[in-house]
Each structure stands twice: as C-alpha cells, then as structure tokens.
Amino acid sequence: MKSIKLNNVTANLGVDEHVSFALSNLTWQVDSHQHWVLLGGNGAGKSAITAVLLDQANIVSGTRRCDFERMEIVSSDMQKQLLAAELLVDQDDITDGKTDPKLVSELIYQQASANFDEQLCQQLITGFAFEPLLKQRLRALSTGETRKLMLIKALSNRPELIVLDEPFDGLDVESTERLNTILAALSESMTMVFVLNRLAEIPAFISHYGYVIAGELQYQLANPDEKQRDDLFKLLHLAHTDLTIPGKDMQLSAPAFHDPELVRLQNASVSYNGQIIFSNLNWTIKAQQHWQLSGKNGSGKTCLLNLITGDNPQCYNNDIKVFGFQRGSGESIWQIKQYIGYISNALHMDYRVSICALNTIISGFYDSIGLYQKPTQRQLDLAMQWLALLGLSEFKNTPFTQLSYGDQRMLLIARAMVKHPTLLILDEPCLGLDEANRQRVLLLIEKICAAGSSTVIYVNHHAKDKIAGIEHYLDMADFSG
Known part of the structure; x- marks a missing residue:
C-alpha cells in the first residue's frame, strides 16, 4: 500500500x-x-x-x-497560473512576438503523462458538454469552463x-x-x-x-x-453578532439618482464569432428591485452584467439605458460606474497589486485597482469599520496578495460596498468562502437590501444561498442562443 x-x-x-x-x-x-x-x-x-x-x-x-x-492538483492558484501564462502569450502577440495562444484542446494534452487516458478524457469532455469549447482560446472561457478544463486535464492523467x-x-x-x-x-x-x-x-x-x-x-x-x-x-460555524453597515463618505459615495428606473435593456443580444450567447433579452431594473441572476456556465451571465457596466463593447450595439444615459450617446464609462459597486471572479483575478488590506477597501471609493490618492481620515475610519465587521482588523497592513483567497474575496466585497452604490453587482460573491464567512456575507447583503440605499443584482449557482429581500429572478436559459 x-x-x-x-x-x-x-x-x-x-x-x-x-x-x-x-x-x-x-x-x-x-x-x-x-x-x-x-x-x-x-x-x-x-x-x-x-x-x-x-x-x-x-x-x-x-x-x-x-x-x-503520479500526483495532480486542481485549485484556484493553478487556475491563476494557467491564466497568467496565457496572458504572457497574449502580451507577446501584442508586441509582435511569434507565440500563438494555444487552443483549449492543445492545453488538455499539454504535459500529458504517460498514463494519459484518452477514453477517460473523452468521457469527461462529453460529461461536461465540453466539445464545443475545444477550439476556443483559454481567455474566451468562463470561470466555470476553465475549472472544467483543469479537471479534464488532471483526471485524464490518471494520477x-x-x-x-x-x-x-x-x-x-x-x-x-x-x-x-x-x-x-x-x-x-x-x-x-x-x-x-x-x-x-x-x-x-x-x-x-x-x-x-x-x-x-x-x-x-x-x-x-x-x-x-x-x-x-x-x-x-462562528456565532453571528448583530451587524451594522458602516456609514458613507459623503464626498465620494455614489451620487443621488432619483429616477426609479436604473437600467433598461431592450431585445439585448451578445454573440461571438457567429455564436449567439443570448438574444431577445428584455430587462428593466428599478430602484429597490433586488434580482438574482442564474444560468449555466457559459450562458452569458457575466456578459450581461458587462453590458450594464460598459465593460463589453457590444453594449454599444444594443438598446441599453443606464442611469439616465442611452448607451452610445457620448457618456463616459466613469459616468456610469460612479453609481455601481462590483465584485466578480474576473476582478479578483485582475486585482494583483500588493497594497494593504485597508487600502484595498479604500480603493472602492475611487473605483481603482490599487490606491493612487491619499485617503481622507473619514475614509480611513470607514475602512477600519469594514475590516472590523469582516473580522480582518489584524490584517489591515497585510498586503492583499499575501492574504488567503477567501480573505481577499471578503475585502473585495467590502470594496464594492464601501461607497454605498446605487447598484451593487455581486457576481458569485461567495466563491471561495468558508461556511462562516459565507453566512456573514449573505447577512451583509440582506442588510444592504433592507437598508434601502442600494439595489442588488446577485449572481449565484447555489439555490441554498438565496437571500431574504431578493424577490426578482432572471434565468439566462430563457434567452439562450
């Protein structure tokens, strides 16, 4: 043995x-x-x-x-390394290098062991309905699809x-x-x-x-x-204490928006290389209408959110009105983002700066990755209150990159909430959190919903993480290509 x-x-x-x-x-x-x-x-x-x-x-x-x-590992750190390696290839391509990004199918067979099981690999590809993704580039995959790629690759090596x-x-x-x-x-x-x-x-x-x-x-x-x-x-399980959401920085909180209609999309659609991700999507988000957005991996949940934030260029090909601005009417991306707090797995992957935990939260006031302004005393006080709320006060001076994945996630959630945004977008906010921190985050979101200052869009795969106060639901399956 x-x-x-x-x-x-x-x-x-x-x-x-x-x-x-x-x-x-x-x-x-x-x-x-x-x-x-x-x-x-x-x-x-x-x-x-x-x-x-x-x-x-x-x-x-x-x-x-x-x-x-023969040993293998599948983890978030390995996923980060895989994406970072692909990013280097992309940068090489931008600077006229000769390295082409590999297809997903090539990545599966890269560094295959002598025990690589072709039959098992095909079973996994079929089981995950992964065949259509084999000709994609890594950067085109969603978070869940990238995790499936790693599982297929590791398990097929028969460790x-x-x-x-x-x-x-x-x-x-x-x-x-x-x-x-x-x-x-x-x-x-x-x-x-x-x-x-x-x-x-x-x-x-x-x-x-x-x-x-x-x-x-x-x-x-x-x-x-x-x-x-x-x-x-x-x-x-940690015993929950009564949680009170820290106050506002009146100078840098989201500005008041009095129109009850925050977002409206009419017949929205997104497609890539001729493949329709979703189509004919009509969605109106009104103030204090809290939404849960659901759908399978690759169904377009993050694409849809990026239409709202302006991070998907196809927002200009669609009929979208956000915070009084008709998309494509000359508005700047920052005119929209001043109203929005956002947490997603992509943001977490991109947040690679080594600023301390305290400044990570403060960066939410400025919608920046990193902090490039001198914070006010009010911002420092509020950030300390958020750290105390999350049980992370002792890490205030610890660099973000040296914290555990779960603690990083908690900080980025506080960063999204710190300016009391009119619209709070939470794209799988509990990813990577343990039971105690997950319950704390869900309770925080409940309080945000009840406080009446932010409208919440909550993206999640887990039905058990439903939040009191969220009573509107959008399923991407209804709009699939």
Missing part, C-alpha cells in the same frame, strides 16, 4: 525571504484508497498543507516520505493521488452533479484529498476528515460516525 507520510513537519510557502504562510507540527499520513477532506476557516492553512503534501513548500524541519509517483482544492467553485448545479458522479466512479482507482469550504459539497465517499486551525492540522477523524462529524462541523 502506497502512502505519503509527514512527520512533525515545519514548513513555509514563499519565495526567498518572503514567507507567505508558515506551518508547524504537521504530522499526517495519507494512504492509498483513503479519501480526505480538509476543513477550516479562510486563511487557516488548508491549501498550504496540501502544498507540503505535494512537495510544493519549503520544509524547514521534519520529514516527508512519498510512495506515490494515483489528486488534490482537489474547491473543485466545485464556479460550476453550475448540473456540472456539479456530473462531477460528483465522475469522482465517485474514479474514487475506486484514485486517492483523493479535497479542500472544501461548503459542507454540502463533501462527497459521500469521503473516509477521513481533517480540521485545520492556524496552520496546524489539529483534528483528524477516520471513518467518523454521525455524531463525530456533527461535532466537527460545529467548529466551522
């Missing part, structure tokens, strides 16, 4: 003298045919522990012994052990069900280690549970009974 054994390991992640996370007293053994899930709060060190497991960390002391020869760090993030309900079925079948021949935040996503075949606190694997349960699992899950 093969295994990985970590014995009293002290390790850190980082480059040279820059340590981004430290682990201590790590003793853990993963045997073949065991299936683990690591649980814990944002920033606890779950992903860092899997980095040690896969020999991707600097071991300071202790020992690591590994019998597995002996695979780490699946939030594998369901960004996937719609149908794709999540298909992946669960695929993983259940493969669990007979692969050892799996999951990093999950959603308890409901824990697969039925999981045999071992680990709970991570402050960089230490403090609890390990083998084949726990129902009571042991319930006791472990209770550790993941």
